Amino acid sequence: PSFSSVLPGFTVNKYAGLCCPPHLRCLVYALCSPGFKLKEDCTKEGESKCEPCKEGRTYLERSNYAKNCLRCTRCDDNEEEVSPCKKSSNTVCRCIEGFYKKRIDSVTRECLRCKTCGPGERETQPCTPESDTVCECKDFRNKKNNRNCLPCQNCRSADCQQECASGTDPTPKPKDTGWGVWSHYLLAAFGCVCVVLLVVMGIMGILVVRRKLKGSSSFLSAEITSQGSEKSTRRLIQEASENVLNQSIPVCEREQELLSKLPDCVPKEIKISELIYSVLDQVPLRRVKELVRSLGVSDIVIERAENDHLRDTKEAQYQMLRVWAKGSAQGGGGVLARPLLYHLLDKLRDMDLGGTAEELETKYGDQ
CATH class of the missing domain: 1.10.533.10 (Death Domain, Fas)
Structure with missing residues (x-):
């Protein structure tokens, strides 16, 4: 078998002899094959002695002159074994389904649970044993505080307005039909009629009150002096005002009753x-x-x-x-x-x- 070169441009072959300076012979012959460790250094006349690593416990992947094998890696939580440890190769582990591998440093790794896209998001890249799920906001939505994707129609800040500037609103607008146009006119006409009726009723109410006040004033003027007539007129006006106020009280009481039935919006306490x-x-x-x-x-x-x-x-x-x-x-x-x-x-x-x-x-x- 051939041995790797120790210096650039020099190669060694066990049977063909040396192609490098004689003083490097022992160093070259000290190399053990993958899966073996050096047990005893070579002599000038002989080769080095190597012994195998322990199967399933230790390994060495390359030709070497190491005197100790490396310990096999054990799969951590949320990992599964792809291939077992052998003398010439380490254990191969991968994250189980639903988890992905995150490297904490050059040696340490950890399998974390895959992210699930939230409301208003879509998945652009599925989770794999090597990478997490990649999500982005659906069309016409923007992220708020890097957390939730909200519809652009609810956008208020300058950042989201810039983000939502491109494109058009995905909500289909109904086409105007003949009935749709006429419905707007009918609603406007109905509103005008209601306003006119309210004005007419108000004018009629004022006329009725004035007629009653005038009739009462004429009747009292025949019985009492002008001073008494003036006092009676004031009393009638005061009573009319009180009647109007008394009629409005039930409405206020009804509003208070409805408000008292509203639930309190108190956020849930966090223990x-x-x-x-x-x-x-x-x-x-x-x-x-x-x-x-x-x-x-x-x-x-x-x-x-x-x-x-x-x-x-x-x-x-x-x-x-x-x-x-x-x-x-x-x-x-x-x-x-x-x-x-x-x-x-x-x-x-x-x-x-x-x-x-x-x-x-x-x-x-x-x-």
């Missing part, structure tokens, strides 16, 4: 302890500390919680999140401020934990 346990159930164990740091909890607080609960990791993580949430409690009842919930959801999305954020927003968001 701190319940939210923290929901977060710990959804966020992977190894990423809780990363989340806590992103929320602004100091390393001193994190270390203190870990030291106080050495044998109970979940309780330690609970205390870390409790320190973050305690400063926002409302009324002393352990209730989380709603802006702090949205801050938590944004941090989860920044960590590519969009699925967890969606579940928490569905459970604790605005009802």
Whole structure:
């Protein structure tokens, strides 16, 4: 078998002899084949001695002069084994269906749950074991605060107006027919008739009141002096005014009664302890500390919680999140401020934990 060159332009063959300087002979012959490690260095006359790696436990993928084999990789949670570890190749793992691989650094990786496109979004790229789902807003919709896709017709800010500027409104406008045109005219005519009737009724009411006042004034002037007649006239006017006011009172009382039956729109309270346990159930164990740091909890607080609960990791993580949430409690009842919930959801999305954020927003968001 042939051996790889040690220096550029030099090759070595076991049977054909050396094509490189003699002092490199032992170094070249020290190379072991893939799947083997160096047991004993070569001598000037002989070759090196190699022994195989342990099948299923250790491996070496290339020709080498290493004295130790590498440990086989074990598939983590949410991973499945594609091919087992062999002497000359490492284990090959991939994320199970519904999860994708995210590389944390050059060595560390983690399988995260695939994102689900929300309302008003469409899927442009499905989730694969190597990449997450890619979503975009449907036509004539725009993202609000990088979260929800809203119809352009509800757009108010300058950003979304620019985003919605291209294209036309997808809502089909009904074509005007003969009946549609006439219906507008009929509605306008009906409105005019109602206004005229109200004006006529008002004028008639004023005339009736004046006639009654005039008749009462003539009758009283024959019985009493001009001073008494004047007082009676004032009394009649006052009584007429009181009657008008008394007739309007039931309407006001009816409005108050209807208002009293309206439900109170009070947002649902978020209990701190319940939210923290929901977060710990959804966020992977190894990423809780990363989340806590992103929320602004100091390393001193994190270390203190870990030291106080050495044998109970979940309780330690609970205390870390409790320190973050305690400063926002409302009324002393352990209730989380709603802006702090949205801050938590944004941090989860920044960590590519969009699925967890969606579940928490569905459970604790605005009802």
